[in-house]
Structures are given as C-alpha cells and as structure tokens.
Amino acid sequence: MAVLHSQVLRPGGFSELFPAWARYPDAVLFAGGTSLIRSQGQELPKLPDNILSLEKIDELHRITRTERYLEIGAAVKLSDIIALGKTVPGAFSSTLLGIASPPIRNLATIGGNLCVCGDATAPMAALDARYELRSAGGIRWISANRFSSLPVNLSPQEMLSRIRIPLEQWTYTIYRKFHALTENDGGVLLMLIQNQKDILVKIQIVFAGKTLFRDKNSETYLEGKALPLDRKDAFHYRDLWKTYLEGLGKPGPLLRSKIINGIEAGILGLAD
Ligand SMILES: Cc1cc2nc3c(=O)[nH]c(=O)nc-3n(C[C@H](O)[C@H](O)[C@H](O)COP(=O)(O)OP(=O)(O)OC[C@H]3O[C@@H](n4cnc5c(N)ncnc54)[C@H](O)[C@@H]3O)c2cc1C
16 A cells, blocks of 8 residues: 555554554654744744654653652643642753743643753753653663763654653752853753752752763762862862863853853852
8 A cells, every 4th residue: 555645643552653653754753843843934834744743642641750750751741840840850840941931831842852952951861860762662761861962862763752750859959041142052051969967968960052061070079078168179179070071172162161150150159
C-alpha cells in the first residue's frame, strides 16, 4: 500500500506511536508546537510534512510524587508544573516562570523544552534529574547532564518520555537568566546551596545555554566550610570557575564574564 504524505497522526499510546513512526520515519514529534513554529514570522506557520502528536498518550501527561522523587511525563505543560506549587523544587519553578509568557507556557511542554535544550535544561542538570527515553526497542535512562547540548542524546525514533527529579531540600537557590544579546550569550545560571546550621554541606552550580557548564571538581572545594564564608574562599571559588571555563576555551568572553560575575555575586552573598 502506498504511504500517504502530510499526515497528522494522534497515537493513543506507545504501542501505536512506534509502529506509526516506523511507517512514517520522517514524522516529527509534536508536543506543544511552540518551538516548531518559533521565529517563523509569516501569517501561517510552516509545519513538518508528517506530524506525530503526543497529545493523546496518557502516560506522557502523568505527574507522580514519591517521598524521594517527582516524576513528570514529557508532555506535561510548563504551566501545569508551575501550578504544583511547593512540590516543585525552587530552582525548577523559578526557571519555568522565566520562560516566555503564560500563554506560551500553557502550550509548551517540559519534554519539548528539554529536547531543544531550553531553559529547563539548567534546573534538570543542577538537580541531577534523570530522563526516561523510549523507542520501539524498549526503555533506557540517561542523566540530565548527558542530555544538555544540541543535538540531544536521542537515537533515531527515540523519544523523551519521563523526567525523574530527586526531591532534596536546598537552603538557597539563586536563579539568573541572561537574555541573549547575540545568538550565543543567553542562558540560565543556577546555584543551589545546602547548609546544616552554619556549615555549607553541598553546592551545585550550573550554567545552561548553548552548552551546559558544570564544574564538578570545584563543587567540593566549599563543602564543609563554615558560613558565612571567608571572602578569600569565595574569591578562590570564583577563580576555580574562571580557570575551568578558560580551560574549556568556551564560552566567548562576553558570556564568560556574565557567568563569572553571576557566580561571584552569588558566592559573595554567602561571605562575611
Ligand atoms: C515567543 C516564544 C518565546 C519563547 N521563550 C522561551 C524561553 O524564554 N525559554 C525557553 O527555553 N524556550 C522559549 N521558547 C521556546 C519554546 O517555547 C520552549 O522551549 C517550549 O518548552 C518547547 O516545548 P513544546 O512542547 O512547544 O515543543 P515542540 O515545539 O512541540 O517540540 C520541540 C522539538 O522537540 C521535539 N520533541 C517534543 N517533545 C518531544 C519528546 N517528548 N521526545 C522527543 N522529542 C520531542 C519536537 O519534535 C521538536 O523538534 C519560546 C518560544 C516562543 C514561541
């Protein structure tokens, strides 16, 4: 039988989605559609020839919470995550509130955002989230840190189906969004700090823009130090990040100085 073109397919479950994808290998997953039509400018947006809509797959719309994790289906809208309120780690909700405007957030999904390495990449990496990826062949899990630059770590005809976020208590969360002045200098900087009494026990800093930056080596430097921090330690920590970014040879000088200034301001806020 001849294969028809220009189809909008609405599978009712994974058991329908993957056979449909095999039949239309060029089909593009359509979640909220906001990224697919972004920046087109013309009155009628141009859509891919064949579309696989995720709207009717119940599992992709599920949210569950256990004592240790929050699990979110990939097709959950950003606004529905925000509406969960205090269940959502502060780093995640602050980032979602910084994305576009409420009408866009009512359409846009978390899976769509992560698959285009949007702003939600930063809290997912900082919170050590893991992603469930599905294909006709089965399921695999991947850390958010390994799914954070374009093209994302998906095999052909594989999709992001679920996000698992550890629920840890963070004492301070610092969120900064750098709006892009040029194509390459936007992104989200997140600093998560956990202390017990006057001791800093954990710090995780992530910048996600075109590329994800996280210096796991420097994270241990401040752990166990008394709060407020000694200013010398705070400046040394900033310098570790400087050395890390200079060693990578990216990002460019403008974004590098924005990240370093953001980290310096955040860390000095913990110093006397
Ligand atoms: C005016 C405007 C402002 C915006 N501002 C921001 C902003 O501030 N920050 C930001 O991060 N983004 C922004 N965006 C981009 C976009 O809206 C978001 O990134 C959004 O979350 C994308 O989600 P979606 O569900 O609409 O994705 P879609 O457009 O449906 O899909 C995006 C891509 O991901 C693929 N995809 C979708 N779901 C899956 C899945 N589960 N598995 C595998 N692949 C999948 C699609 O095939 C497509 O290639 C903006 C967009 C607009 C129009």
